[in-house]
Amino acid sequence: MSYTLDQRQLDRIEDILKADLVDNGVRCVFLIDMAGNIITHMDNGEKQHDIYSLAALAAGNFGAVSAMAKIIGENEFSLLFHKGKKENIHFNKISSEFLLITIFGNEISLGFLRMKVADSVEQLKGILEPLVPGTDG
Amino acid sequence: MAFINLKNKVIQVKIVYYGPGRGGKTTNLEYIHRRFHDRIHAEMVTVKTHGDRTLFFDFMPFDLGLIHGYQIKVQLYTVPGQPKYNATRKLVLRGVDGIVFVADSMAVCRESNVQSLRNLQENLAAYRKNLATLPWVLQYNKIDLAEQGIPVLSVDQLEQDLNRGFGRPAFPASALKGINVAATLKKIISLAVTSIREELM
Numbered sequence: 001m002s003y004t005l006d007q008r009q010l011d012r013i014e015d016i017l018k019a020d021l022v023d024n025g026v027r028c029v030f031l032i033d034m035a036g037n038i039i040t041h042m043d044n045g046e047k048q049h050d051i052y053s054l055a056a057l058a059a060g061n062f063g064a065v066s067a068m069a070k071i072i073g074e075n076e077f078s079l080l081f082h083k084g085k086k087e088n089i090h091f092n093k094i095s096s097e098f099l100l101i102t103i104f105g106n107e108i109s110l111g112f113l114r115m116k117v118a119d120s121v122e123q124l125k126g127i128l129e130p131l132v133p134g135t136d137g
Numbered sequence: 138m139a140f141i142n143l144k145n146k147v148i149q150v151k152i153v154y155y156g157p158g159r160g161g162k163t164t165n166l167e168y169i170h171r172r173f174h175d176r177i178h179a180e181m182v183t184v185k186t187h188g189d190r191t192l193f194f195d196f197m198p199f200d201l202g203l204i205h206g207y208q209i210k211v212q213l214y215t216v217p218g219q220p221k222y223n224a225t226r227k228l229v230l231r232g233v234d235g236i237v238f239v240a241d242s243m244a245v246c247r248e249s250n251v252q253s254l255r256n257l258q259e260n261l262a263a264y265r266k267n268l269a270t271l272p273w274v275l276q277y278n279k280i281d282l283a284e285q286g287i288p289v290l291s292v293d294q295l296e297q298d299l300n301r302g303f304g305r306p307a308f309p310a311s312a313l314k315g316i317n318v319a320a321t322l323k324k325i326i327s328l329a330v331t332s333i334r335e336e337l338m
Contacts, residue, residue: 002139002234002333010144035232036196036212037140037149052198053182056212060184060193063228097138132138 003131010040013127017042020120021102026113027087028103031094031124033132034059039098049103058101062091081110092117094124097132138232139333147208150329151232152322155257156239157249158190158218161278164312165239166195166213169322172315176200191217194229204330211326218253227260235329236273237321239312240299242280244288247298254299268303272328275300275307276321281314 030041036059080091154162184193201209216226240250283289310317
């Protein structure tokens, strides 16, 4: 199954991510699907990451953690966050098929980031949910 | 689950190399990485065990260039072949657009080839996909071992075991020497892109 996003939809997604996250100090944000495809990514221009590898590993990591949750009887772990010395990474599921990943420094608190991510996710759902019917597995 | 970006005119396609453990899936990707380094702008990502076996997957992005005005970005993955890693194999298959089944031609691997193909069918079923409709090809790897006196299965035998009822394109190959590695890749990309085009039309 394939899905398509047109210019209007992608512009709208980028506006949301810029206003909520990049303009609030997030270093890098990318929206991916669970297959590891990158839908869009934005950054503050400071650092260039290998985003295709990051997306593949992020989708795999999120899938692995979700599978672990199911084994111990949880539907999913709602917070997925890795803390580093200077850089941190936060994962937020948008629907069964899409994932929002943010990379941010220590100048932003996790609480503030989660609030801003939640705002973005609510808006993104309206665009993304009609695209792909969910598949479990 | 290919993603088509109409704004930047980019299509992302996911190809997975599947097959029994030590069959040559990672070796395929390593050869592609060496041979097409001008189209691969990143290092191959591998998640390995201490024993150098694939633990989760290998990953490599591959730029195919323009087709009908669209830039095609192919994402190549392998799965871990060992039976115990089925949970991760299943995760890697998520959203797959095309599969290369890498069979091991060595006579001693006959049963593990059949089991791995059966396992692929079971894992695809979890995503409501199947080998009858999904683009896939077979690669009969390690044919060169016959020259060293190691017993290998004949192509007829491999076809009978793995391709009966499917009639998919199959390539006798040596991933180590690069024989038919590019031909296998070219074929699966062509089938996957055609399938995506048909789906959209």
